[in-house]
Amino acid sequence: MMSVLFFFPRLIFFYYKPVKMTPKHEIQEFVTVLVRDPRIQKEDSWHSYIDYEIFIHTNSICFTRKTSCVRRRYREFVWLRQRLQSNAVLIQLPELPSRTPFFNMNNPNHVDHRRQGLQEFLEKILRDALLLSDSRLHLFLQTQLSPEDMEACVSGQTKYSVADAILSFASLNRRFPIEDEEEKKGKNDADSDSESSSSGLGPSDDSISCGCKASPASEES
Secondary structure, eight states, rough: OOOEEEEEEEEEEEEOOOOOOOOOSOOOOOOEEEEEEEEEEEOOOEEEEEEEEEEEEOTTTTTSSSSEEEEEEHHHHHHHHHHHHHHHHSOOOOOOOOTTTTTOTOOHHHHHHHHHHHHHHHHHHHHHHHHTTOOHHHHHOOOOOOHHHHHHHHHSSSOOOOOHHHHHHEEEEEEEEHHHHHHTTTOOHHHHHHHHHHTTTTTHHHHOOOSSOOOOOOOOO
């Protein structure tokens, strides 16, 4: 607050000019979502499907975990869109990449086109504050619960809450280096050696074998 003095005979006027205070470094919230690493999974002896890795990194207070990684198939995206639309009838949700009888999971162009469409769908969903408040979206992005279990959790039919489910899934999976940085401060160098071999996405069979592998039979799902 600034004050200016005006001197006149026997009178003093004070003029107050408000000063707008702005932070030097304003922190911007962000949500990064990547749909990647499509893989063919065998459902049974005759059927298979493709699932995709969904990677989330964010500093948003809306998310229980700031970094997460799950795998989802196309039909689960369809379920998510239907549930989000039913809970936000006044919002026009973005479309998913269309289901086509000509889709070939052994065709890299077909697979990558769908992957790009799924990523664009999630990017648009995560820009909407109303949709971001839906618990189903967070369970979809940060747990491996099935659609049935997600519905049960959201409706209070499980012993665990939405946050419990997300934290429980995280505890069963390897930690991510981005989140571990704060906790690693102050630890011994010896501990960091053991951490580096098991943190992140690591050199496991899953992380090395990216892309699609051929399977005896396939179906679009």
